[in-house]
Amino acid sequence: MKVVITAGGTGGHIFPALAVIEKIKEHGDNQILYIGSKDRMEKDLIPKEGIPYKGIEMKGLDRKHLLKNFKVLKIYYNAYKEAKEELLRFKPDIVIGFGGYISAPVIYAAYKLNIKTIIHEQNSIPGVSNKFLSRYASKVLISLEESRSYFPSNKTIYTGNPRSEQIIKIKKETKASLGFKNDLPLVIIVMGSLGSLTMTKKIKELIPSFKNKKYQVLLITGNNYYQDYQDIKIPSNVKLKPFLNNLLAYMKDATLMVTRSGASTIAEITSIGLPAIMVPSPYVTNDHQTKNAMTLENIGGCVILKEEDFSKETLIPLIDKLVFDNDKLKKMKDALLKRGVNDSATRIYNEIIKLVRDDDNA
Numbered sequence: 001m002k003v004v005i006t007a008g009g010t011g012g013h014i015f016p017a018l019a020v021i022e023k024i025k026e027h028g029d030n031q032i033l034y035i036g037s038k039d040r041m042e043k044d045l046i047p048k049e050g051i052p053y054k055g056i057e058m059k060g061l062d063r064k065h066l067l068k069n070f071k072v073l074k075i076y077y078n079a080y081k082e083a084k085e086e087l088l089r090f091k092p093d094i095v096i097g098f099g100g101y102i103s104a105p106v107i108y109a110a111y112k113l114n115i116k117t118i119i120h121e122q123n124s125i126p127g128v129s130n131k132f133l134s135r136y137a138s139k140v141l142i143s144l145e146e147s148r149s150y151f152p153s154n155k156t157i158y159t160g161n162p163r164s165e166q167i168i169k170i171k172k173e174t175k176a177s178l179g180f181k182n183d184l185p186l187v188i189i190v191m192g193s194l195g196s197l198t199m200t201k202k203i204k205e206l207i208p209s210f211k212n213k214k215y216q217v218l219l220i221t222g223n224n225y226y227q228d229y230q231d232i233k234i235p236s237n238v239k240l241k242p243f244l245n246n247l248l249a250y251m252k253d254a255t256l257m258v259t260r261s262g263a264s265t266i267a268e269i270t271s272i273g274l275p276a277i278m279v280p281s282p283y284v285t286n287d288h289q290t291k292n293a294m295t296l297e298n299i300g301g302c303v304i305l306k307e308e309d310f311s312k313e314t315l316i317p318l319i320d321k322l323v324f325d326n327d328k329l330k331k332m333k334d335a336l337l338k339r340g341v342n343d344s345a346t347r348i349y350n351e352i353i354k355l356v357r358d359d360d361n362a
Helices: 011-024 041-047 064-089 103-112 126-134 147-152 163-169 199-209 221-228 246-251 262-273 285-297 312-323 326-339 344-361
Strands: 003-005 030-035 053-055 095-096 116-121 141-142 155-160 184-190 216-220 238-241 256-259 275-279 302-303
Touching: 003 011, 003 103, 003 326, 011 030, 011 041, 011 147, 011 262, 011 344, 030 041, 030 064, 041 053, 041 147, 053 064, 095 103, 095 344, 103 116, 103 126, 103 163, 116 126, 116 344, 141 147, 141 344, 147 155, 147 302, 155 221, 163 184, 163 246, 163 262, 184 275, 199 216, 199 221, 199 312, 246 262, 256 262, 256 312, 262 285, 275 285, 275 312, 285 302, 312 326
Parallel strands: 003 030, 003 095, 030 053, 095 116, 116 141, 141 155, 184 216, 184 256, 216 238, 256 275, 275 302
Antiparallel strands: none
8 A cells, every 4th residue: 555644834734644643554565655744753753763854845824914814825836836846746545634734745645646535633623724625635533522513524533642552552661761850740841743832932931940849840941942051050859851852752751741732632631541641732723722621621621721921920839739639630520531532543543545536436
């Protein structure tokens, strides 16, 4: 089977794509081509994984300056033509898109070439690309039931987010392997795969407040913001990392997480039942991270702390209260586990095979 995967922009799109690639590779000698953008994080991340990669120039719509979109439409048309040429060369059996601007010209080109297509939506409110593509895709797979109403009912299937199955299989890494004490709780703080300038300023102010706490803190800063922390004194129970490829393994030994509420994070914490304080990014389209977090807060699986309210005066007491409240943590964990889908990548693989076999039998 020959498969084209397309996704780009952020880890929320790319990591689910990688999880499905991993699942496809488990089932024989399948050929995979990843089509991404030339200037987003996938251009470095995917080749490092040893996956054949094609970069195409693509930009998103500018909602603030509509006149600039004439240039974007020209870029889109050129991306569509380039994607079409690449698909004609590679001759895939199926093309699968996981969101991001780059997925639009690739999936549409596949549709025009009568190639079977699947799109996967990670968030409760779909992105612009997936809303547009849903009318052309052969199947629409969703991570959250809340997004079903945005797509055609006759081809929308609830599979969950494949990142959830990935974390289940990963072997736990102990706190001690990072230099922490195994007998003290671990709180992980991470504000998205790229980090956040706004949150970096806020987190720097509260780090000294962790001194002498009876728990430990692992702070993932994001590569772009690691140097911003070099001018402050870090307490001995706090460790900073710019990025951790195996963060999922350490999440399995954590007590609590302070995090954004992107789609992959939702999948990860529901899969392993990791209680969280969620700080939705207010800068995303349609405020979808708030909607994501609310799906968990409504079942008692997380506590939402708005970015505008985030400070040492609000976060530290909240962590202090939660991290040693075993009854509350257990209720949160149980609620999250009930919500989790632990075989999502397998469900998606099965939908891929159904489509490809239908084509073979046509």
